[in-house]
Amino acid sequence: MNIIRKRSWEMPERLATPEAAFLNRRAFLAGAAGAGAILSGVAMPRPAFAEGDPSAGLYPAARNDAYVIEREITPERLTSRYNNFYEFGSHKQIASAAQALKIRPWEVRIDGLCDNPQTIAIDDLLKKMKLEERLYRHRCVEAWSMAVPWTGFPLADLVSLAGPKAGAKYLRMETFLDPDVASGQRADWYPWPYVEGLTLAEATNELAFMVTGVYGKPLAKQYGAPLRLAVPWKYGFKSIKSIVRFSFTEERPQSFWEQIAASEYGFWANVNPQVPHPRWSQAREQLLATGEHVPTRLFNGYGEQVAGLYKGLEGENLYM
Ligand code: MTE
Numbered sequence: 001m002n003i004i005r006k007r008s009w010e011m012p013e014r015l016a017t018p019e020a021a022f023l024n025r026r027a028f029l030a031g032a033a034g035a036g037a038i039l040s041g042v043a044m045p046r047p048a049f050a051e052g053d054p055s056a057g058l059y060p061a062a063r064n065d066a067y068v069i070e071r072e073i074t075p076e077r078l079t080s081r082y083n084n085f086y087e088f089g090s091h092k093q094i095a096s097a098a099q100a101l102k103i104r105p106w107e108v109r110i111d112g113l114c115d116n117p118q119t120i121a122i123d124d125l126l127k128k129m130k131l132e133e134r135l136y137r138h139r140c141v142e143a144w145s146m147a148v149p150w151t152g153f154p155l156a157d158l159v160s161l162a163g164p165k166a167g168a169k170y171l172r173m174e175t176f177l178d179p180d181v182a183s184g185q186r187a188d189w190y191p192w193p194y195v196e197g198l199t200l201a202e203a204t205n206e207l208a209f210m211v212t213g214v215y216g217k218p219l220a221k222q223y224g225a226p227l228r229l230a231v232p233w234k235y236g237f238k239s240i241k242s243i244v245r246f247s248f249t250e251e252r253p254q255s256f257w258e259q260i261a262a263s264e265y266g267f268w269a270n271v272n273p274q275v276p277h278p279r280w281s282q283a284r285e286q287l288l289a290t291g292e293h294v295p296t297r298l299f300n301g302y303g304e305q306v307a308g309l310y311k312g313l314e315g316e317n318l319y320m
Helices: 019-030 035-041 122-128 155-162 256-261 303-310
Strands: 107-112 118-121 132-139 144-154 170-175 195-199 209-214 228-230 243-249 284-287 293-295
Touching (some): 107 122, 107 155, 118 122, 132 209, 144 155, 155 209, 155 243
Parallel strands (some): 144 284
Antiparallel strands (some): 107 118, 132 144, 170 195, 170 243, 209 228, 284 293
16 A cells, blocks of 8 residues: 555655555556556466365355445456555565465464364365355555455354454454565565454444455455455455454454554544545545546445444544
């Protein structure tokens, strides 16, 4: 993401892309023919789609028709080549570098204030969960958006597997840490590993979804295989990738971006077109598929499901 880093003197100049340059690059990518046409003309490696994944037989899962959207699905050739995954670089073309990630064996630790702490292999976790496909909008804080057919299971099912204790108020999630594989993690001006958090009420909201697949196949590595979050009413940075640990806590966890620039990337990060990012407007978003600019919607259009979560919290910075 494009941020003002607290310790900017520690990072190479080329990483400090001004927002105007970012938007110009997006405008270039979008072009008259749309981002798709331009991107497909770029010499990019063909993305690998988790070939040989032992969970391949679980896909495609049946679509849950309660979660469909009015927008066309963004083509896979675009979403698989335009990714934010800072572990593999601070630009969007990380798909090739992300193939270095080893997703088997992959263990997930569940700990903290819960009755059933455990370490579980991803394929054992998958056996316990019923997979379904949902069509979700995804709105990045950088003001671009896409529409994706994720496959996975409700985060609420993982929470009930853990059995949170009465004192648990938050769910903290953590990405793998392996600088040998993820070159981005050698950049020590970032507070690795990537961490995100939700309140328990958010984590058990019906929309909070653990993603294990996309486009009817196991998740390719650049999307955050083998397990990532999708919380579509929040800016995309809340949707943490390649999770290895879930901890139930009493204290509110401090997320990766919050540690870097709390005044720009807060804990709540709910989408709201009326609350600008300190350095740019959030009123509109650019569709990755066509380059078209469309109005952004409160809670990214999911107010019916989530607005109630924030009653009584009006004093909080809910929208940044
Ligand atoms: N998770 C980790 N571990 N590292 C990241 O850099 N980027 C976030 C989020 N999750 C990120 C992450 C941001 S800013 C966005 S917009 C989405 O992942 C991008 O998901 P996509 O690449 O599947 O579009």
